[in-house]
Amino acid sequence: MSISRLGPAVGYDLIDRAIRRDPEAIRTITTQHNRRLYRIARGILRNDEDAEDALQAAYMRAFAALETFRRDSSLTTWLTRIVMNEALNRGRRRRPALHVEMDRAIAGGQIIPFPAASPEVDPERAMAQRQIQALMETAIDELPDAFRVVLVARVIEEISVEETAELLGIRPETVKTRLHRARRLLREAMERQAGPLLMTAFPFDGWRCERMTRAVLEKILAGG
Numbered sequence: 452m453s454i455s456r457l458g459p460a461v462g463y464d465l466i467d468r469a470i471r472r473d474p475e476a477i478r479t480i481t482t483q484h485n486r487r488l489y490r491i492a493r494g495i496l497r498n499d500e501d502a503e504d505a506l507q508a509a510y511m512r513a514f515a516a517l518e519t520f521r522r523d524s525s526l527t528t529w530l531t532r533i534v535m536n537e538a539l540n541r542g543r544r545r546r547p548a549l550h551v552e553m554d555r556a557i558a559g560g561q562i563i564p565f566p567a568a569s570p571e572v573d574p575e576r577a578m579a580q581r582q583i584q585a586l587m588e589t590a591i592d593e594l595p596d597a598f599r600v601v602l603v604a605r606v607i608e609e610i611s612v613e614e615t616a617e618l619l620g621i622r623p624e625t626v627k628t629r630l631h632r633a634r635r636l637l638r639e640a641m642e643r644q645a646g647p648l649l650m651t652a653f654p655f656d657g658w659r660c661e662r663m664t665r666a667v668l669e670k671i672l673a674g675g
Contacts, residue, residue: 462526470517481510484527487608488534494603495538497592502538509537531610532618535600542596590640598633605630 468476488509493502513533520529591599600619604610605626616623 463522466517466520466522466526469514477514480526480530484530487527488530490603490607491531491534491600492538494591494600494607495535495542495596497599501541505538505541506534509534512537528614528618535618586641586644590637590644593640594633594636598629598636601626601629602633602637606634 465476465479469480485506489502489506492505492509493499496502496505509530513530520526591602594602601615604615604618605612610618612623612626616626619626
């Protein structure tokens, strides 16, 4: 789900109310931005708990400094920049080098949500989707930092090339190059790891198998 830019009139009113510590305005701003900002932090830190801590700290910084927001960019861009800086600083403190592995959180957030295939719950299909999701998240986590952050920004959060370049302090051409390489590395990782999962693709067992068997038997016993 992408975040729409807040319009000048409504957005400024919301900001002014948040500056006055209006609880509803603060709640609206955080609710509208939580998912995007969490994903940005998670894409940098590769750890659910660390991402939540960074997001909370960034919100505290942002609301404390909201009066200094010059409104020459969108509130979304401003908040994204604060969260990105917070996450990058935490990552640097935890890792002396960019490519040292970090611990991953076992449970929690979804980087790429997979919608249910149908309103009817299919346990086998749901399990396969969770396996694919976990595989995708692991592959994203293992991308080099520079490529992973661009991938999260451009593909998952649909931030424009120009805005991503501004947030990261790099050229738009560099954003495009890193995204191309990130996609290639991600595709290669998925091809290497997805083989065993393909054996479970298009599941037709469990309740679906039983339903088909029952339907066939009923037709046969009914004489055709």
